[in-house]
Amino acid sequence: MVDFYDQKKIVLVTFGVILLISAIFIPAAVFYPAKVISITPNAEVVGTSGLSLILGGGGIVLLAIALFIPAMMEQPLKAWLLSGIVAIIGFGAIAFSLGDYYYITRDGFTYNPPLAFESSTYTWDEFERVEEKVGSASGTNSIESVTYHFRDGEQVEFSSGRIFEMHGSVTNRVEAAGGEFNRIQEQ
Template sequence: MADFYDQKKIILVTFGIILLISALFVPAAVFYPAKVVTITPEAEIVGTSFWSLLFGSAGMVLLAATLFMAALIEQRMKAWLLSAATAALGLVSIAFSLGDYYYMTNDGFTYNPPLSFNSSTYTWEEFERVEERLHKEDGTSSIESVAYYFRDGDMVEFSSGRIFEMHSSLVHRVEAAGGEFTRIQAQ
């Protein structure tokens, strides 16, 4: 019986190490493509925040810790309780990772922020204005951040990500629907 138990520990630790190593690349290589595949086919570009990758990695690390605890803690009840709590946190972290996205279609812009499971969809007519903040360094201007203001008072700001790939197309659609575009040069 002791040999079987030791093999069980070895298997749990091995899978834990695999999950730990996978935490480095799975959020970008698996979670992001899963979002792209499951989001509506009308989406032109799908983006996600840096937090999504961090939450995905943290969730995988917590799942690895679950396996390590199950294998290494000798008291069975304590091991199962700690493992279950850690696994629950890991799964919630992965769910937050998968739920963080934004995309643009012909009809509007959809945004599901980090740490939320509720997305908001805005038609082009609901955009009040778009602000593009530029940063000048060594005589070259680059976009530092973009902010989108909506007629209902909401505002979304991005400082990195695929939003910059869709930004010019988004601005064009907002202006065509009657919204304003402002470019602000940082000092």
């Protein structure tokens, strides 16, 4: 019986190590493409926040820890209970990671923020204005952040990500729908 128990520990630790190593690349190599595939085919560009990748990697690390716990603890009931709690938190982090996205279509902009499961879709005429903050470093101007202001009072600010690739298209569509574009030069 002791040999079987030791083999079970070896299997748990082995899968835990595999998950730890996978935590480095799975969020970018699997989770992001899964979002792109599962989001409407009408999406022109799909983006996600950096927090999404961190949450996904953290969730996978927690799943690895959930496998290590029963292999390291001697009290099976406490080990599996603690392992289950850690695994639930890990799956929650992965779910939040998968639920964090934004994309544009011909008709509007859809945004599902980090740590939320409900998305908001705005048509182009619901945009009040787009603010682009431009900074200067070593004589070169670059976009530091983009803020979208909506007529219902909501606003969304991005400081990195694929939003900068789609920003020109968003700005053109907002202006065509009657919204404003403001460029703010930061010092």
